[in-house]
Amino acid sequence: MYDIPTRKRALNLVAQGRSLNSVSKETGISRAAIRSWQTCIEPLRRAGPEADPCCRCRAVPETPADPATYSYLLGLYLGDGCVSRGPRTGYVLRIACADAWPGLIDECVAAVRTINPSNRAARVQAAGCVAVAAYSHHWPCLFPQYGPGKKHERKIALEPWQQPIVDTHPWEFIRGLIHSDGCRITNWTTRIVAGVKKRYEYPRYFFTNVSDDIRELFTDTLDRLGVTWTHCTRDGNPYNISVARKASVALMDAHVGPKY
Structure with a gap:
């Protein structure tokens, strides 16, 4: 079902003398649908606040209810x-x-x-x-x-109405990013202790995304949460964000955790 602005735009184009074929090609709406709107006002009459529940499309735009x-x-x-x-x-x-x-x-x-x-x-x-x-x-x-x-x-940037949502629910934002482009792994290294090589394992979070803007949204949010992070380059490019310090991993474990 097409919303009111879409229908009005299509009908306005037709009212300008455009053919149904050209309006259909420009808008992606079938000629049959446009023709029905010209002869039947009921779809437009039905549409309204109840049929258009998008919080951003209201007379006074609102943020999502959840x-x-x-x-x-x-x-x-x-x-x-x-x-x-x-x-x-x-x-x-x-x-x-x-x-x-x-x-x-x-x-x-x-x-x-x-x-x-x-x-x-x-x-x-x-x-x-x-x-x-x-x-x-x-x-x-x-x-x-x-x-x-x-x-x-x-360019990827948060809109003014989105930023307060992320500021209020930063861990949910971080969790979504990790669930999509991140992971929790067990890393390991070796050290020489008293002349003996020993293996040590420790948990680590990675976030990998080729968008500089999206990585910056991730790291800016980590900064506000007090999570320490570092860049890990891939082929000379900083695609990976690493969280490896014990206290920061503990924070991530408490609010994000591994995928499941």
Whole structure:
């Protein structure tokens, strides 16, 4: 179902003398749908605040009703998510989740259903992963980082209404980023003690993302939480963020933990 602004835009183009074919090509809306709007006002009459539950599309835009879940989902989206135009109508949000982490998949589905204005989410099986997918006209409203091309090839910044949500729920944001593009591993090293080589193991968190902006959002949030981090380069590029100090790992364990 198309929202009111989309319908009005299409009908305004037709009112300017444009053909149904040209308007359909520009907007991606079928000619049959546009023709029905010209002859039937009922869809427009039905649509309104009740049919348009997006918190950002109201006369006075609001933040999502569950900001903690939104902060988590924002982290998932910035890591392994994308928003694209749907095949016929609206937009589709997809978040890729590895099959190895069924608990993460369940949590992702729950978060998408909570934030999606239609309260729907589907699991689409692919090779080695599940794409959690959901359709809505309002994903660009809820994730204004949406845009053409890959995220690391364009500017990624939080909107003024998003920053307070992340500031209030920083651990949920960090958890979403780790669940998408991060991991908790057991690292090891060797030391010579009294002439004997001994192996030591210790936990470590990694976050890997090629977008400078997304890594900066991650590290800025870690700074506010008092988590110590370092850059680890890959082929000379600082794609990896490492958290290895004992106190910082303990904080991450308390609020994030390994994938499951």
